[in-house]
Amino acid sequence: MAYVAIADRDDPHAMHHPKSFVTRYIWSQDHKVIAIQYSLIAIAVGLVALVLSGMMRLQLGFPDTFSFIDPADYYQFITMHGMIMVIYLLTALLLGGFGNYLIPLMVGARDMVFPYMNMLSVWVYLLAVIVLMASFFVPGGPTGAGWTLYPPQAILEGTPGASWGIILMLVSLAIFIVAFTMGGLNYVTTVLQARCRGMTLMRMPLSVWGIFMATVLGLLAFPALFVSAVMMTLDSLIGTSFFMPAIVSLGETESYDGGSPILFQHLFWFFGHPEVYIVALPAFGIVSDLLSTHARKNIFGYRMMVWAILAIGGLSFVVWAHHMYVSGMNPYFGFFFATTTLIIAVPTAIKVYNWVLTLWRGDIHLTVPMLFSIGFIFTFVHGGLTGLFLGNVVVDVPLSDTYFVVGHFHMVMGVSPILVIFGAIYHWFPKITGRMYNDSMGKLHFWLTLLGTYSIYLPMHYLGILGVPRRYFAMGTTDFIPDSAQAMNAGITVSAIIVAVVQIVFIVNMAWSVFKGKKSGGNPWRATTLEWQTPQTPPEHGNWGEKLPVVYRWAYDYSVPGAKEDFIPQNEPPEAGVIAGREHGVEHS
Amino acid sequence: MTWALVFLALIMALVIGYLLSQTINRQPWLADDPLENRPSGMPQSILPSKLGLGVLLAVITSMFGLFFSAYVQRMELADWSRVQEPSVLWINTVVLVLASIAMNQALRGARRDDVRATRRALIAAGVLSFAFLVGQLVAWGQLRDAGFYMRGNPAAAFFYLLTAIHGIHLVGGLWVWARTSNRLRGVDKVGEFRLSVELCTVYWHFLLLVWLFLFALLLNT
Numbered sequence: 001m002a003y004v005a006i007a008d009r010d011d012p013h014a015m016h017h018p019k020s021f022v023t024r025y026i027w028s029q030d031h032k033v034i035a036i037q038y039s040l041i042a043i044a045v046g047l048v049a050l051v052l053s054g055m056m057r058l059q060l061g062f063p064d065t066f067s068f069i070d071p072a073d074y075y076q077f078i079t080m081h082g083m084i085m086v087i088y089l090l091t092a093l094l095l096g097g098f099g100n101y102l103i104p105l106m107v108g109a110r111d112m113v114f115p116y117m118n119m120l121s122v123w124v125y126l127l128a129v130i131v132l133m134a135s136f137f138v139p140g141g142p143t144g145a146g147w148t149l150y151p152p153q154a155i156l157e158g159t160p161g162a163s164w165g166i167i168l169m170l171v172s173l174a175i176f177i178v179a180f181t182m183g184g185l186n187y188v189t190t191v192l193q194a195r196c197r198g199m200t201l202m203r204m205p206l207s208v209w210g211i212f213m214a215t216v217l218g219l220l221a222f223p224a225l226f227v228s229a230v231m232m233t234l235d236s237l238i239g240t241s242f243f244m245p246a247i248v249s250l251g252e253t254e255s256y257d258g259g260s261p262i263l264f265q266h267l268f269w270f271f272g273h274p275e276v277y278i279v280a281l282p283a284f285g286i287v288s289d290l291l292s293t294h295a296r297k298n299i300f301g302y303r304m305m306v307w308a309i310l311a312i313g314g315l316s317f318v319v320w321a322h323h324m325y326v327s328g329m330n331p332y333f334g335f336f337f338a339t340t341t342l343i344i345a346v347p348t349a350i351k352v353y354n355w356v357l358t359l360w361r362g363d364i365h366l367t368v369p370m371l372f373s374i375g376f377i378f379t380f381v382h383g384g385l386t387g388l389f390l391g392n393v394v395v396d397v398p399l400s401d402t403y404f405v406v407g408h409f410h411m412v413m414g415v416s417p418i419l420v421i422f423g424a425i426y427h428w429f430p431k432i433t434g435r436m437y438n439d440s441m442g443k444l445h446f447w448l449t450l451l452g453t454y455s456i457y458l459p460m461h462y463l464g465i466l467g468v469p470r471r472y473f474a475m476g477t478t479d480f481i482p483d484s485a486q487a488m489n490a491g492i493t494v495s496a497i498i499v500a501v502v503q504i505v506f507i508v509n510m511a512w513s514v515f516k517g518k519k520s521g522g523n524p525w526r527a528t529t530l531e532w533q534t535p536q537t538p539p540e541h542g543n544w545g546e547k548l549p550v551v552y553r554w555a556y557d558y559s560v561p562g563a564k565e566d567f568i569p570q571n572e573p574p575e576a577g578v579i580a581g582r583e584h585g586v587e588h589s
Numbered sequence: 590m591t592w593a594l595v596f597l598a599l600i601m602a603l604v605i606g607y608l609l610s611q612t613i614n615r616q617p618w619l620a621d622d623p624l625e626n627r628p629s630g631m632p633q634s635i636l637p638s639k640l641g642l643g644v645l646l647a648v649i650t651s652m653f654g655l656f657f658s659a660y661v662q663r664m665e666l667a668d669w670s671r672v673q674e675p676s677v678l679w680i681n682t683v684v685l686v687l688a689s690i691a692m693n694q695a696l697r698g699a700r701r702d703d704v705r706a707t708r709r710a711l712i713a714a715g716v717l718s719f720a721f722l723v724g725q726l727v728a729w730g731q732l733r734d735a736g737f738y739m740r741g742n743p744a745a746a747f748f749y750l751l752t753a754i755h756g757i758h759l760v761g762g763l764w765v766w767a768r769t770s771n772r773l774r775g776v777d778k779v780g781e782f783r784l785s786v787e788l789c790t791v792y793w794h795f796l797l798l799v800w801l802f803l804f805a806l807l808l809n810t
Binding site for chain 1: 600604608609612615617622635645647651652655656666668739743750754
């Protein structure tokens with residue numbers, strides 16, 4: 001039988017349309033339903049992590065006040081907060097949620113190419129979350145080893161959750177990686193094989209580019225976490241010495257001998273650094289599309305943006321040891337990794353310039369998604385610049401393990417991607433639900449979140465320069481930390497609580513608007529990309545009705561001179577004899 | 590980590606090279622009608638399931654690469670002492686090679702649309718693979734009897750771990766194998782099942798390669 005490319009198959013009846021409630025909304029193979037399942041699970045578990053961070057802040061801001069937080073609890077909160085936010089919220093939401101929703105719609109496909117595996121992916125992800133949450137209810141509680149789970153302390157007695165908690169954490173991570181691989185296979189194959197006619201790679205919206213490259217990174221980097229999780233589980237359960245050195249713990253000589261904790265650090269960060277870009281690249285892509293749409297202007301330097309994504313993806317595999325300058329590794333290694341770290345800043349900076357230049361003389365509409373996107377540029381520049389500080393060995397060594405680092409990474413991979421996620425949720429909410437959210441509540445949510453997070457993390461940099469160490473349950477008295485640092489800590493805590501509470505505005509807005517929001521119509525933002533051109537809103541199963549769309553142009557035809565409207569959808573054919581841009585002699589990019 | 594880096598650098602070079610070749614020299618801002626002139630840079634005529642398997646193999650390769658580089662890095666530490674590999678591994682290797690050959694025969698049968706030949710070869714491949722797994726368990730037994738446990742000797746621990754991971758992947762393959770052979774019962778044309786046989790064959794060859802690599806590594810260290 002001859003192979004018919006997916007783009008050339010028009011028959012929507014080849015798909016099995018679900019009939020019952022269960023197959024439509026629970027065991028669903030529709031990428032849009034799976035995306036929403038992924039997102040809701042991720043947001044739910046993210047709220048748990050948000051509460052945990054609130055508890056930590058209570059302790060730090062007002063030590064000796066809350067008797068229900070003891071040091072062991074505090075370490076458990078830190079660990080679970082970090083791991084949940086990075087893996088189970090950000091990775092799952094950006095790739096499982098937005099990846100699932102946007103890829104097929106944006107490239108003009110009816111669904112992912114392996115829908116059954118896609119469905120398995122979300123349920124295996126739920127299993128990983130359940131295993132992780134179960135660790136709150138086992139003897140000893142969840143692990144308190146810090147989100148990096150460094151051996152030997154992660155599995156030695158004395159660390160909270162060293163018996164059950166750590167095992168459940170490692171098992172949950174392994175399950176998550178299986179889930180991610182099943183999803184990732186889909187995202188990569190769909191982007192490469194299921195694009196509709198005319199959708200060349202260079203016509204894909206940058207959101208798809210970002211998600212695609214992040215998935216490639218994830219597929220290659222998550223195995224490192226898997227390998228280290230398996231080996232650490234064996235160290236803990238069977239007593240092998242992959243990572244565990246000879247050690248005297250609590251006065252007793254352990255049976256371990258000769259293992260290498262540094263080996264674990266290498267494996268962990270070999271995953272851990274690409275992970276930063278697994279989170280960042282989808283955010284980069286999405287924010288590019290939001291800026292372009294709401295500034296009614298083509299993205300500045302589209303090709304440069306694509307190549308920057310490729311360059312960042314490639315380079316992200318050779319910077320991992322900049323997390324390990326103080327681990328005692330060879331100083332020449334440090335020199336190498338400092339250099340690669342500075343190099344990766346170049347494509348990243350190109351992206352930032354291009355975002356700003358996209359805004360330059362654009363027709364900026366300060367909608368809620370746009371506000372969040374502009375907020376992202378601020379927080380990302382801020383976090384990126386402090387990254388340059390920490391990328392250099394001589395600056396990093398004194399700042400290592402201080403609040404400067406906490407401020408830096410929360411700015412760059414906490415706040416920044418979250419702002420994009422909020423922007424993206426507001427942006428695509430009308431497509432997902434067919435209704436508009438409340439604009440004033442959205443703006444209130446934005447301003448309080450942006451200013452609030454700034455007042456949390458900006459002071460942390462100052463605390464770090466003072467030398468306040470991170471991970472400490474309480475500071476005690478020292479010669480070098482002034483009392484005013486405590487006042488600042490209290491202030492940070494107040495901001496953190498306010499920001500956490502403000503998220504209720506977001507949740508209420510979303511929950512209310514799903515049912516009661518104004519009908520939005522199919523393309524409220526007058527956007528060019530394919531997902532806004534679906535015959536129904538929200539798109540039905542199969543997305544495109546009888547005929548797959550045909551793409552004639554890129555995703556950024558905004559404000560084209562001479563065009564009837566200020567946007568031309570990707571699936572609008574060129575007028576006879578007129579080729580956009582060329583006819584008017586307009587120089588793009 | 591050098592090994593893993595070389596591996597990943599190769600894979601990334603392939604990915605980025607492909608993507609660059611698709612993106613360089615394009616003028617994305619120009620519109621045209623794809624129905625009149627089919628633009629280059631559209632999906633190649635590869636079945637999605639083949640591409641999907643290729644991506645899966647890349648992921649598995651990355652995982653084994655990282656295991657191997659962890660092995661090499663751990664080996665350099667002071668307490669490393671060599672393990673005498675059980676001799677049965679040589680027989681197992683031959684068995685796995687035969688399984689791969691049988692898979693190939695099945696594929697050739699499927700290409701001729703010869704159901705009987707396909708089924709026979711497929712079953713032979715499965716039986717040989719089971720034999721391989723049994724042989725690996727025998728090797729574990731021999732190693733244990735020689736006094737090598739996971740505790741105490743990192744080389745032995747790696748031996749058990751890596752052979753187990755390889756074996757689990759083979760078991761996964763056997764699950765797909767069982768489904769395929771089951772479906773081939775009572776049909777008189779291979780037809781749509783040719784693809785399954787083809788994917789199984791690629792997977793088996795891949796696992797054979799991994800095993801040969803792993804075996805060489807174990808023998809030499």
